[in-house]
Amino acid sequence: SLEMLGRPLLQPPSYNRCVDLRWTTGNRLLVTTTKKCLGVQGNSVGSEVNQFDCDDKSTLQKWECKNGTLLALKNQEFFIEVKADETTALSRTTGPNNHFTIPGTSSGACTRTYREYFTIEGNAMGKMCMFPFLYKDRWYGECTTFDSSSKRQWCAVETKYEHEQWGYCPTTCEMYSFFNHFSFSYYQINIQSALTWAQAHTSCKQQAASLVSILDPNEQAFISGSGRKKLWIGLVLDPEHGWQWTDSKPFRYLRWDAGNPLPNPGHNCAILDTTGEHTWQSSSCAKKLGYVCYKDGAPPIPPQIEEGFCSNPWIPYNGHCFHLQRTPQTWSGAQRACRAEGGDLVSIRNVEDQSFVISQLGYASNDELWIGLNDRRTEGLFDWSDHSYVSFTSWEFGKPAVSTDGDDCVLIRGENGNWADRSCDEQHGYICMKQSSTESTGDEIIIDAGCKAGWKKHGSYCYFVGTETKTFNEANEDCKSSNSYLADVSNGVDNAFLVSLVGLRPEKYFWIGLSNQKNIDVFEWTNSLSVKFTHWNAQMPGYQQGCVAMTTGILAGLWDLLACTNSEKYICKSLAEGAVPTVPPPTQTPPKCAEAYKAVVLCLKFFTGPRSDEKTWFEARDFCRAIGGDLLSMHSATELRLFRGGKAWIGLHIPESSTGYAWSDGSPVNFQHWQEGEPNNFNDAESCAEFVIHNWDEQGSWNDLNCDSYNDWLCQIRAEYNKTSDGWLEWRGNHYLIHGMSQPMDDARHFCQQRHGDLVSITSKEENIFLWKQISRSYGRYYIGLSVDLDGSTWWMDGTPVSLQRWDEDQPNTNAYDQNCVYMSYHMGFWSTSNCGRELSFICKRRSSSPTNTTAAPTVPPTGGCPAGWKKFGSKVRPSNLQFRKVFKMTKLQKNIHVIYLHLTFSAFLITKMVGVVSTDLWIGLNAIKNEAFFWTDGSKRQYTNWGNSCFSFLLSTDPNIKAPPETIDHNYVDLGNDSIKVVTQNLTWDNAQKLCKLDTANLASLRNDWTRAYVELLAIKLNTPLWIGLNKNQTGGYFKYIDGWHLNNAAWAAFQPKRDKPCVYIDVDGKWLTAFCNMTMNSVCMQSKDVAPTESTTFPGVCPDDTDVEYQQSYTWMPYRGHCYLFIQDEIEWPNAASSCGALASIEDPSEQDFIKSTVGNFQDSHSSFWIGLFKTHKGTTTHTHYIYIYRPTDDKDHRSRVHTSVVVVLVITITSILIVVAFFFYKKSPRPFPTFENPLYFNGEQSQPDVVDTNKLIENAENPEPVLTM
Known part of the structure; x- marks a missing residue:
């Protein structure tokens, strides 16, 4: 119920109480007693608020709450207001009569949200329940068992049940699931549903389950037997650990499909494909598929705290002894060394073990140390070498690698101690583990030097776990009484130590020194140190005030925000005796930001534009990272005022369902500025944050949103990131130029070299991703500087050693002898070979120290003559008479000879020289072997073609030692x-x-x-x-x-x-x-x-057919005219379909044909204003729906001479049309404009008087705008 200052929100005459309302589907307010919805008749001031039959499509029944206690029409500034007569209506202003609360509380409607339920089975494909819904003249505001033979609750997914779509409501009962006797778990396989990954994840959670995690081949086989379907599983891409199961199960088993997982932005979810090899595929999370829910059959057994003793140099922890060795060994050698000491390579069983290893064994961030995990027994299935159960993994991003070429053993490395798989034959240090002794050995290592009794040492500090429960403030005072303070956490290693200290204890929480008691937006440590690290639990910190406690158990180490008055145990911290605190380095003056960037701590830029350029959160993050930065992280109120207008992604997100909010750049979440009622994680599907810049509110400006929504975005980049003065992009010490103009490789390379660079060489995966992100929105292919030889060997043109190759599928194409150049694709950044003459965009690269203000020396054309038997043209010569593949292979082995390439000028030269031998067929170097189009074998630019008989000749460079004869022009015939x-x-x-x-x-x-x-x-x-x-x-x-x-x-x-x-x-x-x-x-x-021109014929033999070969919407009759047959089709279809339907679209060759067609189409002027003909432009295309003319040519027309020009054009239209169909259709989809009318320049004009003397040097005209060609 809602009330306003003790008075009812809606009070019918016979009632003197508040009306019971609740949120329901589609942002509506349902009156529970009447099953009607709250609404208005119009969106204007004074419109009365009343009860209406529910309509999920009506915008006048959709509401939202603002500032906690205001109710307004959704996305509009109309608020519910109680009038003096206790009626309710819409108002533009807000005052005391606009604020509504839940009776007995100070909370408004925003604190009570509605959870939408996804259906199971039925015929609704998993869609959400629609409440209320009308079924057999009765309204239902919740699930019902009415008419259910199994008495299982169900709901409809549409208000009026018009299409009879329904499904069962979610339940926590396992009786509707499959039981796997091997894993003692329950599975629900929803092959009939079609939900996004987030929706499927929510659906499972609504049944107290999770999306399935697959831990071994047996479980994989059990699920794969469900049918041939693609199904969501619980595998998601975590920004720190890579692919992880959402239920926190260990990622120990790999079943990726070939080529997967894909590196595409937003491909952060995984599919089980049971239609083929039962493998996994990475995918965009927005696809709609079936899914598998999973529930453990038995609760997990809590870990036990075990005490024990270890002799020096072994360190005890939870019943085991640990020893770190940095002597390099192969994995097998390390295992033998550990077993010789009575142990084995370390098995890390839980987050507490992991935390202990990286915080208390002397582990360093540059260490690479073998642990006991490996897949030596079964490829793709990782086990511990001591045969203990794999219950925990902590992979680094991108690991384990997808490989089938050998055994994989695992090492621990990096600041956070994440894991990576490597070849077992590599040599690294290692960590041993063995069972601890129950009795003291007398030579235990002293690990808490400098700390008081009962305190534990870590680094330069001592820690103490309080023995009594206290409120946050009481705990802080107790720590002060012992010259310490509630513990602060400055990094992940410190946090890991605290996990090893309290993670296995039975208490749920331990206070640490962080809170936002003073300001809800700002978190501070009690010792006044700056916040450098946070590690929030799921849905934390939210938008509430409180104090921070560390969790234990399965989620050990995560932080929850609790009421400061809660009584919990706590952790105190103080400097160890004799230790000296670290002095922070002096603050440096930051360099200036680039143009269009705003300076705060980093340089910020707002990326906005047309909706087609908006990105999902993941795409926006990857975009910012690709240009050297990240999505914006905000740590003070100052940064909120830098932008005005619009809304944009920021870096705040929930990386995985078991954790809370984190910044994508890894900085701490120590500041927040949520809008009222946010974050609400609506339907468990809103895990990313946007900054609502327009209508900015001092009280709150952040909103949580579905990460797959499209939005503008804010990037932050370090100040030294910039573009050079001549427009090159700087990245990690190199300059890059992304050039969009298409050129053959030689021209592209010359362009780069003129600017003191070369076609780009790529030496790392990060560099490849960086370049890919620069071109990913350009929809093109870009030359890079890699060359491929005939034997498949590769080299970079600038001399850089080849250390990375990112070939696309079925690449490189070593069977195509003329594909010696390489391009990068915009789609995924993979590489493919190409003929070097193909005109593509390209990427230049130069060292950052290269000069930028000089010009490369021009190319000097070669001079000289030709040896005997060769004819000279320009700088090339050719021989006489020789067959194609053998010839081509032979010439490729000779440095100076290529099968001849024909540019316009050379073609003219060659043809004139061939006039005397026109009966001889000659090969040329143009071919389509292994290509979809024709290219020259030497990779030259394809400037000219002149199709006819296939030819070839040899071509080699001129010899400068042979004198060239002078060229002459013959002025005789x-x-x-x-x-x-x-x-x-x-x-x-x-x-x-x-x-x-x-x-x-x-x-x-x-x-x-x-x-x-x-x-x-x-x-x-x-x-x-x-x-x-x-x-x-x-x-x-x-x-x-x-x-x-x-x-x-x-x-x-x-x-x-x-x-x-x-x-x-x-x-x-x-x-x-x-x-x-x-x-x-x-x-x-x-x-x-000597040839005689044909005379115009007056007789035209041939008969038009009675019927058409293609069925149309109505019948048509062919119409003859001067030896041809015409069909005037009035069906409305597109130009490509018309062009390919039959014969050819009409070509108009002379005024009489123009007059015939014009007069005929004039008969349809009242019903059809225009008809398609066969005229098209090769450089530009626009099209629209209209009407068409088709032309049919009789087979017995013998007078070819009279219309030879028509038949040639018709053949040309037929052959080219099929090629242009795709192009024309593309332009049709891209352009909303209709065809303009054209006037034909072939006819009907008079000569205009112009000056008699004209400078012929100016006759080479520039391109002009198109002029009209034809009008009917």
Whole structure:
């Protein structure tokens, strides 16, 4: 019930009491007596609050509490207010009549939350119960057994039960689970559910169980027999210890699938895949799958405290003696040495043993010491060498490694004493353990020197465990009375010592000296030292005031926040006799932060942008770490005021379900600033924190949220992290440049070398991850500086030794002899081989000491001539006549020879030289062996293709000792098959150039075949000047047709060509065709030809089919026109589907065809405004849903000459369309804009008057915006 100052929240006329309310599904308030929901009729001031039939979709029934006692419409600033007449309505302001409390308390509605229950079995796929729900004309506000034959409680998952979806409610009863007689445990296998990992975890907890932990092959086999399904298990990625079971069971058994676990950001959960090899896979936790719950059949046996004696140099602890040896031994040698002393390699049975080992044996953070764990007997199953039960593990991140290439033995290392698996043949120090003696040996080691009797020494300090229970303040005063203080904890080793001191004791808590009594936001030690370390228990510290106590038992060492008035035992601490306290180092002035970063202790930056760039908490953390920092950690109120606007992830999170909040950078949680009612861990699914910067409240600004939600984020980076003055990224002493422009490898490397670097060499996994994170949002592939030889050997181009390889699956591809370069993929950062001519983005690297203000020397083109039998072009030469794979392999073994590569200019040269031997087929170096596209065998940039017969030739560099003959241009007619070509080097208008050709009984050239086209291209290149050719649409009926009567059957238009208002055509110095005004002056090309142009036919044989080969939504009839058949389809489909459905989309080749189509589609103008045709742009695509034209060509059409240009274009459309379907569809999905209408520049324009004299040096035009092409 809720009341306002003693008056009811809602008071119907016949009632004089508070109305019973409770939170229910979907942030609603349920009136328990009437099964109705609290709501309003409108979101405006004065709208009356009343009871309504519950509607889970209505935003007018969704509420939230603010500041503890205010109730407001969710995500709106409308508050419930009690009026003078005791009715309730919405108000914009808040006052005394807006605050509601639970009767008999001072608590508001925020202190009572609703837990949503996930269903079991049924047909709801695990969805949450919907309360209330209507079933057979009756409302249910809780689970019911009505109509259940088994009398098992159930619920519906929708309000009105329209789709009859239901499931059983969770229960702690084991009768609905499977019992495993081998492990004496219960299992519930929910193969019919579809929940995220967090939801599955919550569902198990609602049944007093946990997601299953799999500890050995027998348990794996038991669960795998449940059916072919992918199921969540309780394995999660912990930021310190790597993969861990959520129920704290030991991670001793590995069953990873090949390639798993994946290093992808957010892949922090694990799946048991029973569909194949019954292996585990890492996965994003947001997937919806079935899951397995697990419950122990018997309670765990509490550990016993055992006393014992050990002779020097062995150290006693809990019934055993321990000895640390640093003499290097193999694992087997270490075991023999321990057994010779009557013991074995150490078995670490629990967190107390672990804490003792790293805090009381003289262990150092740089030690690497063998312990008894190994998988020598069964690969992937770790056991202790003394055959004791494995009940505890403490792996370091990334361990144990997934390996099948040998036995693994385990060592302890690092500051926190985490474990790593290594080859058993390595030599390291070791730790021995043996049973302690029940009687004193007389030569025990003295370990508490400098401490009073009953005190225990650790480092320079002595510790005492209080013998009586006291409140926090009483305990603090008692410690002061003995010249000590309640213990502070400065690091993990200190905490471990306290665990070894009290972890096995029967008391649940021991006070330490931390509290937030003075300020709920700030934690302080009683000795006034700064807080450097925290180790909170689950759901701690929360947002409450209290004092801190250390836990014992299974969760020993974790910290709970308790009421300071609780009576607990306690731990005092004082400096040992003769010890000197450590003096902290002097404070250094921090360097300046980079631009866009704000300085506090570190440099901070707010990353915000479009919603598509938002990240999950894990992605945001990995992003910050990849650029050298971490998510923001906050330790004072000063840092709260640095940003305004928006909300963002910060580094606060719950690393695992058994622990409390921690900062991702490892700093202590000594400050908090939660919003009212937060953190509430709604539905046990909110484990990460966001900083709510907008609408910032002095009282609280943090909110807990599901870690898989998307959000902006705040990074912190050390001050010395920066970019260089020329834009390179600094990381660990090197500079990196991520270059997004695609280039072949040679060009990319030249770019890097010009900037005193090289393509990147990668020497560590961390460096690979750093670079991967820089490109992970770019959706591309990036050249790195690794080369692959024919024998599969690799080397870095900058000479760095190869110490790391991160190949993708099935890589490197050593069977492809032309894939000698390597790229990194944006998806996972793995490497793949590539032909070096493929144009990709790239990454440069240079040493931080490299100069940044000088320029690399330019490349000097080689000079010289050719040996006998070779022809010279540029700096290359080629021989005559030779077969492809054998030729290619042979040439790869010779340093200076490659199978020839054809760039535009060389192709022109080669073709002109081949005119005399056109009947001979020749190999060239272009191939698609082991590639999805064609690339040159020498890795050259693929600048030009000219498809026809397959060819090859040899290519080698010119010999500087052979004198090259001078190049000449022939100004007479040169025979090319049936054509003869002459270049005119006089600058003329198009009309005058044509007149000059006519004097030779010639025309401006029609480039109808490869020979002619290549030769004219070569002329333009050698003369370095544009050339008129025989196209002028003003003289050919308004569309482009050669002046000698031949149809235009192919073209090489430059970008954004042809132009509508420019009727004449010239070939530019790069071989591309451009349009110009006809009165411009330039050189030209005349052509005489023995071929006769075809005449236009007036008869068109052939019959159109009666039916279509494709079924459409309605029937259509083919329509004939000039030898072709047309189908006007009015079904609305997409351009790619239209293009691939049948035949080809219509190509419009002349004005008469344009008029025919235009007049036909005009019949549909009232119902359809536009129809697809076959015109597309290769550099840009936009598309929309509209209507289509299809074209069918009869098989018995014999007059090919009359429409040769049409058939060529149609074939071109058919072949290219299939390639462009994916591209066009991608652009369609990316762009909401419809196709613009186009005007066709091939037709209907007049020549405009322009100056007679034009500077032809300026004819090479820059790219312009696209102009209209066609309008119907």
